Amino acid sequence: MKAAPYLLCLPALVLFAGVVIVPLGMTVLLSFHDWGQYKGIEPVFILKNWQEVLGDSYFHEMFARTFRIAFFVTLLAAVFGAPEAYILNRMRSPWRGLFLLVILGPLLISVVARTLGWALLFGGNSGLVNKALMGMGLISAPLPFMFTETGIVVALAHVLMPYMVLAVWASLQRLDPQVENAAVALGAGPFTVLRRIVLPQVMPGILSGAVIVFALAASAFATPAIIGGRRLKVASTLAYDEFLNTLNWPLGAAVAVLLLAALIAIIWGTNRLVERRYAQVFA
Amino acid sequence: MPFLELEKLTKSFGGHNAVDGLTLGVEKGEFVALLGPSGCGKTTTLQMIAGFVEPTSGAIRLGGKDLLAMKPAKRGLGIVFQSYALFPHMTVAENVGFGLEMQGVTAAERRTRVAETLELVGLGTFASRFPRQMSGGQQQRVALARALVIRPQVLLLDEPLSNLDAKLREGMQIELRQIQRTVGTTTILVTHDQAEAMALSDRIVVMNQGKAEQIGPPHEAYERPATAFVANFLGKTNLVDGASVRPERISFAAAGLAGTVRTRIFQGNHWLYQVDTASGLVTVIRQNTGEAMPGEGDAVHLLWEGRA
Numbered sequence: 144m145k146a147a148p149y150l151l152c153l154p155a156l157v158l159f160a161g162v163v164i165v166p167l168g169m170t171v172l173l174s175f176h177d178w179g180q181y182k183g184i185e186p187v188f189i190l191k192n193w194q195e196v197l198g199d200s201y202f203h204e205m206f207a208r209t210f211r212i213a214f215f216v217t218l219l220a221a222v223f224g225a226p227e228a229y230i231l232n233r234m235r236s237p238w239r240g241l242f243l244l245v246i247l248g249p250l251l252i253s254v255v256a257r258t259l260g261w262a263l264l265f266g267g268n269s270g271l272v273n274k275a276l277m278g279m280g281l282i283s284a285p286l287p288f289m290f291t292e293t294g295i296v297v298a299l300a301h302v303l304m305p306y307m308v309l310a311v312w313a314s315l316q317r318l319d320p321q322v323e324n325a326a327v328a329l330g331a332g333p334f335t336v337l338r339r340i341v342l343p344q345v346m347p348g349i350l351s352g353a354v355i356v357f358a359l360a361a362s363a364f365a366t367p368a369i370i371g372g373r374r375l376k377v378a379s380t381l382a383y384d385e386f387l388n389t390l391n392w393p394l395g396a397a398v399a400v401l402l403l404a405a406l407i408a409i410i411w412g413t414n415r416l417v418e419r420r421y422a423q424v425f426a
Numbered sequence: 427m428p429f430l431e432l433e434k435l436t437k438s439f440g441g442h443n444a445v446d447g448l449t450l451g452v453e454k455g456e457f458v459a460l461l462g463p464s465g466c467g468k469t470t471t472l473q474m475i476a477g478f479v480e481p482t483s484g485a486i487r488l489g490g491k492d493l494l495a496m497k498p499a500k501r502g503l504g505i506v507f508q509s510y511a512l513f514p515h516m517t518v519a520e521n522v523g524f525g526l527e528m529q530g531v532t533a534a535e536r537r538t539r540v541a542e543t544l545e546l547v548g549l550g551t552f553a554s555r556f557p558r559q560m561s562g563g564q565q566q567r568v569a570l571a572r573a574l575v576i577r578p579q580v581l582l583l584d585e586p587l588s589n590l591d592a593k594l595r596e597g598m599q600i601e602l603r604q605i606q607r608t609v610g611t612t613t614i615l616v617t618h619d620q621a622e623a624m625a626l627s628d629r630i631v632v633m634n635q636g637k638a639e640q641i642g643p644p645h646e647a648y649e650r651p652a653t654a655f656v657a658n659f660l661g662k663t664n665l666v667d668g669a670s671v672r673p674e675r676i677s678f679a680a681a682g683l684a685g686t687v688r689t690r691i692f693q694g695n696h697w698l699y700q701v702d703t704a705s706g707l708v709t710v711i712r713q714n715t716g717e718a719m720p721g722e723g724d725a726v727h728l729l730w731e732g733r734a
Contacts (some may be wrong), residue, residue: 229629321511324478328505329576330528339524343515421515 174396184378184392192397195273209378212295219300220356224307225349229341231308232315245414246306253340254302257258257276258369265289265370290372299366303359314348336396350417354410361406427490429454429612430475430580435484435503436636437470444470446636447484452580452614457606459623462659468616471633472582475614476505488665490577497696499528504573504611505520508585511559518544518568525576537655543575546605563594570602574609581613587622599625621662624648632656648672666705673698673711675730676722682729683708690722701726 176184177185187323187413197201231242249257265288273285288294318341326340364379371377376384380400437445444468460468473479475486477498486493493501510595513521519540524565526536544550547567552570557565566586586602589597603626606613617623623630632639632647632655640652651657656691657670664671666683674696685703692698698717699710708728712719720726 173608222714245535297639319509319511321507321509322513324476325507325511325572326513326524327478328476330502330504331524332499340513357610378458409560 170396171400173393176396177225178321178391178393192394195394196397205297205376205381205398206378206401206405208292208375209361210405212292212299212367212377212414213357215292215298215362216303217353217357219296220304220307221353223300224352225303225311225345227304228308228311228315229337229345232312236351244358246308249345250305254363254365255369257302258298258366261294261301261366262369265294265298289370290375292371292375295367295371295377298370299360299363302366303356303364305353306359307349308417309353310352311345311348314345318344346415347421350413354413358406358410362402428452429456429489430614431485431487432471432475433473433487434484435471435473435486435513436482437479438482443636445474448633448636448638450489452612452639454591454612455610456629457603457613457615457627459617459627459630460633461586461617461620461623461630466633467636467698468618468633469534469584470642472584472614472616476503476579476582477501488653502576502579503577504568504578505580506581506586508588510589512565512568512572514557515701516571517554517556518549518560521557521568522575529576539575539690540571540596543556543571546574546608547571548601556648562590562694566590566598567716568606574611578611581611583615585617586615588617588619595622602626619703624660632659634659662709662711664708665705666708669732673709676708676710676711676725676728677730678710679729680727682727682733684725684727686718687722687724687726690719701728705730 173184175188175190177187177189177191179185227246231239231246235244265273270285270288272288273282276282276286278285286293288297322344323336323340326336331339362379363377363381367375368380368383369378371380379402382395382398382402385391385398389395430452432448432450433729434441435448436447437601441562444465448467448471448500460471462468470479474481475493477493477496480668481494488501513524516524522540522543523536526539531539540553541550544553547570549564549567549571552564554569557568560568566589566661585596585600590598599622615623615626623636627644629642630644630647631641634655640647647656648660651660651663651670654665654670662673664673664676683703683705685701686709687699688702688707689700690697692714694714695711696714697711699720701708710728
């Protein structure tokens with residue numbers, strides 16, 4: 144009778160193992176195989192791919208770019224997403240629902256479609272964004288957006304913003320509205336209330352949103368592929384090219400596994416930090 | 427002239443008057459309770475004094491000055507919220523010291539005053555704890571300390587004890603009363619609990635549908651309720667032949683209103699009776715003195731002072 148719970152879990156476990164664990168294990172295994180232009184993939188155990196990925200400055204640059212982009216996307220999402228969630232939370236009922244839909248709506252549209260939209264806005268020296276910025280007198284010459292990191296960061300920040308807004312929104316929901324009144328009654332101005340009372344309480348929300356955005360930005364494929372083009376590669380587009388253009392599957396696998404390992408390390412470290420920092424405060 | 431004056435204070439929400447022309451004067455050092463059922467306007471009144479809700483019309487003056495002209499942050503009132511509204515990311519000492527910090531009090535003086543106030547509420551050793559690590563009663567004291575430490579002109583208590591269990595509530599009532607006497611702060615309590623209002627305050631304001639039904643000392647309002655609403659709200663009452671009689675004023679006697687005991691409930695320090703009479707069902711409360719009492723189904727006679 145004791146076996147019943149395990150038996151009931153079995154279908155889900157089989158599915159999980161079949162679609163996640165097995166392919167992942169095969170990818171890890173693949174990264175240790177050999178590959179040659181004419182001999183193809185050889186199922187041997189060598190460290191050649193890993194030595195190449197870890198030793199070659201070409202790959203260093205690629206990974207540095209990937210995490211640099213992810214970092215700035217996360218920063219942008221936090222700087223714009225957190226206030227956005229706060230303003231949203233303070234809106235009255237009909238407007239709140241409407242603007243929540245405006246922010247979350249893009250999630251319903253394909254990333255490719257949205258990114259192609261950005262490509263249209265960025266495109267060339269007469270792109271709409273450059274025209275608008277020059278028209279407002281903010282810049283004198285067109286900024287290069289297409290095929291640059293700046294372009295990727297802007298487009299990715301837009302694509303991933305809803306995740307930050309949702310995470311901060313969730314932590315704002317747990318806030319006792321009277322707490323802000325209590326601070327006001329004790330003589331705190333609006334800015335002090337935000338900085339000393341609201342921000343520290345939504346910090347865990349911002350951090351968990353940052354983890355999601357960072358992970359999605361570092362492993363994003365469509366946006367860097369379209370905005371970055373063929374030359375400005377990041378880890379995921381690099382892995383794709385190794386698999387499908389060079390056909391060097393083992394090297395591509397090493398890149399993919401390294402990206403996964405780095406992301407897990409970063410997310411795990413951040414989680415540890417958050418848990419230790421906020422454990423006593425937010426039970 | 428009273429210290430805190432509410433004059434014809436009115437607040438309408440969409441045509442409905444939540445508070446309807448409330449006039450009240452509170453003397454310095456006085457403890458006044460706003461008592462009434464939910465929706466009677468007592469909390470709205472408190473929020474207007476605090477500045478979180480703007481009155482539709484009327485005036486609030488504190489020490490002769492127009493309070494409505496001041497921003498909530500400048501009013502210098504101490505408020506204890508029903509949910510306590512402690513800052514969860516700050517320690518007890520930081521919570522209590524926050525108001526002083528906002529006033530620009532030096533760190534050294536802040537430490538002394540925070541320690542003094544925590545001592546006053548009996549939390550001397552809890553300074554470095556976080557709110558989540560404390561019981562409801564302790565959090566309640568932190569909220570009280572945080573409101574008192576800034577030496578407020580008026581202390582506003584919004585249902586401060588309603589989240590505590592019955593036993594703790596009774597203890598806190600006595601303590602709250604003692605602390606208020608010690609500090610001498612003018613205090614306004616909002617509550618729906620008539621026992622709490624009567625136990626704590628010098629005067630009670632019984633509110634109903636935005637209006638004050640009666641303003642007076644608790645025993646006076648209890649003994650001489652101005653309206654049927656007040657009589658019903660302040661404890662149990664019987665309406666016998668058009669007159670209002672408190673259950674504890676009725677005794678069993680050899681002669682009087684004849685009736686039969688329908689139910690008898692033992693409540694430790696007293697017995698609660700429901701007696702069928704010609705004038706309807708009458709509630710009687712008798713002290714438990716250890717003597718034998720009439721049982722269910724017994725024929726009794728009811729007598730009270732002033733019975734025609």
